[in-house]
Structure formats: C-alpha cells, structure tokens
Amino acid sequence: MKIMDATLPEETIHLTVEQSPVWEWIVGIAGYTHGQLRHTFEMDEEWTQDAQAMPASLLESLAKIEETNLWYGLLLLQNEFGARSVEEFAERLAEISEERFYDILLPYHSRAAEALREQAAQHPEDSGWWFSYARLFEGHAYLSGYVWQLHGHTRAQLSELFMKVLREWQDWMTKKFYIGRWLHALTFEEQQHRGLDSANAAKEIERVASVDYAPEPSVWSVKLIPHVSYRPWLLTIRTADVKLFFYPVSEQQLLDPEVPPNELIQGHKALGDGLRLNVLHYLCHGPAPLQEMSERFKMSKTTLHHQLALLKAAKFVKVDKGVYSIQPEKLQAFSTQLNRYLGMDE
Structure with missing residues (x-):
C-alpha cells in the first residue's frame, strides 16, 4: 500500500525577547501603582521619596491609574503596538478604530468566552454585554473592576489618561542619573538573546526568564520582556494568542563591582x-x-x-x-x- 504524506510543516511558537523604553515606562507605572505588593519592590523606597518631589499632575495621574488598574490596558496596548517611543505609541493609539481599541483593551478570559469578548468590544455602550463579560472575572484581584473601568470611561478619556501618565512618567524617569545604564542593560539583554530556538521554546524560556512554561492552546507567540522597574517580580499576561513574561534583568548588568546586588x-x-x-x-x-x-x-x-x-x-x-x-x-x-x-x- 502506498501512503502519501500530506502533512504540513509543524508549527512552532514564535519566541522573542522584546524591549524598548516604552515597555520600561509602563512596567514602572504598573509597579508604582501596585498598592498591595509595592512594599516588596526594590524601587519602593525611592518611589516613596519621589512622591515628595513629583509634579502634582503626575501624582494625580498615578493615583487614577492605581484606582482603576488601567496600567493593565497600557501593557495590552504596547503588546499590540510594539512602540519604540512614546510618540510612536501616541500615533498608533490615535490611528486604531474604536472597535479595535476595545478589542485590544478587553482582557482575555478563555476560548469559550471569546465570542462574548468580541460582542463587548463591538458594543462599547451596551452594558449588557459588558456586565456578562465582567462577571467572568468575579473573584479576580482586579480584572472584573478593570473591565468596568473601561466601560465607565469614553475612548477619549482613556486615551487622554494613557498618554498623560505615560508622557509624565517618561519626563520624570529621564531625569534619573541611572536611566542611561538601565536602558543600556535592557538593550544588551535584547541583543544577546536574538535568534532564540523556537523549536525548543520551553527550554529557551526557562534559560532566559527562569520560568517553567508549558505550551498553551492557541498561543503562537511568546514575548520575553526584560525590565528593571518591576524587580524582583516576574509579571505574566496572556492575550488570545500571545503570552508575555516580564522578567527582571540581571542586576549584575546594572551595578559597579563594588556595589552589593x-x-x-x-x-x-x-x-x-x-x-x-x-x-x-x-x-x-x-x-x-x-x-x-x-x-x-x-x-x-x-x-x-x-x-x-x-x-x-x-x-x-x-x-x-x-x-x-x-x-x-x-x-x-x-x-x-x-x-x-x-x-x-x-
């Protein structure tokens, strides 16, 4: 009996290390506004001191982000945009349609709930769809409230807050004496992990980010995003088809030999x-x-x-x-x- 092999080439996860100043600004905003865990962040002491000198407008923006958990939306938008600068982020944000805007911002729940998520994204003013989708996250630390915050603000209000806090945080951080070293370390991290072996994704993820990962249905892209601001924590986010691991860059890249890690x-x-x-x-x-x-x-x-x-x-x-x-x-x-x-x- 003759057998004809008509199988297609086996698909593998697209695996990359991705960094930019925009990622670092957003991760910093996420860490600063994480009230429950902030006392465990390496930057907490400095952030507490910073609050005495920060512009009132920035403090107001950060308080709003902490109240609404809209830092999560910033991460989802940057995952979509991959912006290399805040101005590029602003341009991409202004270009997308309203339906795409909410499609990006609504958090992923499960494959079974994707149709419901799409209906909510297509009908941003329909409380029924949004109520049904928000209920799926009941008991989660913040996502149920986050969904309602998206529904409770217009696109213009959300976009204004996103850009206001992002620009103000960038202005504040670029005044730090160490920021050049931070950004250099992040660039080096991205460069030394170019050409990852996607065929051995689990091993590569463990090697680079020190995290165990088992393939998930419908996830075809994994992004490893080095950070400094969120140290020492690993932050994980999943969208419909992308898994993101925000991992702390090695401190040895940030310090002089005499300085204790x-x-x-x-x-x-x-x-x-x-x-x-x-x-x-x-x-x-x-x-x-x-x-x-x-x-x-x-x-x-x-x-x-x-x-x-x-x-x-x-x-x-x-x-x-x-x-x-x-x-x-x-x-x-x-x-x-x-x-x-x-x-x-x-």
Missing part, C-alpha cells in the same frame, strides 16, 4: 526577622497553605501574607494555588552570591 540586600532583609526564619523552618518540613500557617503562628492571615510576600519577593518561597513551599535552590544560590560578592568563592 540588591538581591543580597533584599535577601538579608527577608531573612533578618525571627518570624520569617520560623516560617522558612516550618516550610522545610513540607508545603503548607496560609490557613495552616496562620493557626500555627497564631496570627492573622493578612499579617502572615505580608511576611510571606517578602520571602516570595526574595524568591525563598513560592506559592501554587494557595500552598506555599520553600525553594532550597534559591537559598543555596543566595549563599553562593554572597560568597561571590565577598570574594570568598575563589
């Missing part, structure tokens, strides 16, 4: 507390949910969550579906980094 400083802060050390010791015996640890240490879940967030920011613990576990390899890497900085690894 902030990872060391943050790590010692995380370890410099008896309770947090007790939590780590407890997790050495196995993973545990927040409720269990709250009862074990006789404190509220809110207080304990705050302490765990510091350990998580230092990458000493991780959480999966509400269950916390220790990351021994990160603790070992921390010790190695300390020895390397002190010159004791030779």
Whole structure:
C-alpha cells in the first residue's frame, strides 16, 4: 500500500525577547501603582521619596491609574503596538478604530468566552454585554473592576489618561542619573538573546526568564520582556494568542563591582526577622497553605501574607494555588552570591 504524506510543516511558537523604553515606562507605572505588593519592590523606597518631589499632575495621574488598574490596558496596548517611543505609541493609539481599541483593551478570559469578548468590544455602550463579560472575572484581584473601568470611561478619556501618565512618567524617569545604564542593560539583554530556538521554546524560556512554561492552546507567540522597574517580580499576561513574561534583568548588568546586588540586600532583609526564619523552618518540613500557617503562628492571615510576600519577593518561597513551599535552590544560590560578592568563592 502506498501512503502519501500530506502533512504540513509543524508549527512552532514564535519566541522573542522584546524591549524598548516604552515597555520600561509602563512596567514602572504598573509597579508604582501596585498598592498591595509595592512594599516588596526594590524601587519602593525611592518611589516613596519621589512622591515628595513629583509634579502634582503626575501624582494625580498615578493615583487614577492605581484606582482603576488601567496600567493593565497600557501593557495590552504596547503588546499590540510594539512602540519604540512614546510618540510612536501616541500615533498608533490615535490611528486604531474604536472597535479595535476595545478589542485590544478587553482582557482575555478563555476560548469559550471569546465570542462574548468580541460582542463587548463591538458594543462599547451596551452594558449588557459588558456586565456578562465582567462577571467572568468575579473573584479576580482586579480584572472584573478593570473591565468596568473601561466601560465607565469614553475612548477619549482613556486615551487622554494613557498618554498623560505615560508622557509624565517618561519626563520624570529621564531625569534619573541611572536611566542611561538601565536602558543600556535592557538593550544588551535584547541583543544577546536574538535568534532564540523556537523549536525548543520551553527550554529557551526557562534559560532566559527562569520560568517553567508549558505550551498553551492557541498561543503562537511568546514575548520575553526584560525590565528593571518591576524587580524582583516576574509579571505574566496572556492575550488570545500571545503570552508575555516580564522578567527582571540581571542586576549584575546594572551595578559597579563594588556595589552589593540588591538581591543580597533584599535577601538579608527577608531573612533578618525571627518570624520569617520560623516560617522558612516550618516550610522545610513540607508545603503548607496560609490557613495552616496562620493557626500555627497564631496570627492573622493578612499579617502572615505580608511576611510571606517578602520571602516570595526574595524568591525563598513560592506559592501554587494557595500552598506555599520553600525553594532550597534559591537559598543555596543566595549563599553562593554572597560568597561571590565577598570574594570568598575563589
């Protein structure tokens, strides 16, 4: 029997490292306005000091972004535009149709909900479609409210806020003495990861961004976006067909050899507390949910969550579906980094 092979070439994920000053400005805005986790960001102390000197107009814009979570929309728009400058971002924003505007800004939920998302995008004034779509995100930390914020503002109002905060944040950041080094490090990161092997996407993603990734249905493009402002966190966003990983650029690219890496400083802060050390010791015996640890240490879940967030920011613990576990390899890497900085690894 003769068999004719009519199969098409196997498709692979399109994998790229992408950076631009626009990405860094938006990620900075997202971090600055992240009220719940901001105390764990490396930039938090400086941002707190900045608030005393920032123009009132910028503070007002940032407060609006924090209230509405519209930083998420900025990220979605930049994913679509890939703008290399704020002015290019503004031009692209002005050019798109109203339907496309809302199609970009409405967050992805699932393949089953795509038809509903499209109806909402096509009918921005129809509360029925928007109510139905927003309900799908009930219980999410911010996306349900974010959808209603999109519906509660006109396109003109949203566009004005996006451009106002983006331009003002850029103006503020370009005055920083270190911004040239930041942007140089981000450019270098993009250049050294050109030509990634998309056929081995999972390994490449783990190598570049230090994150495990399993292919997802309908995702044909993965963007790895280095950042400084959102350190030490990894931020993940998914659209209908793109997965975005915002990963912290290596601090070694940002510092002089004599300056201790902030990872060391943050790590010692995380370890410099008896309770947090007790939590780590407890997790050495196995993973545990927040409720269990709250009862074990006789404190509220809110207080304990705050302490765990510091350990998580230092990458000493991780959480999966509400269950916390220790990351021994990160603790070992921390010790190695300390020895390397002190010159004791030779």
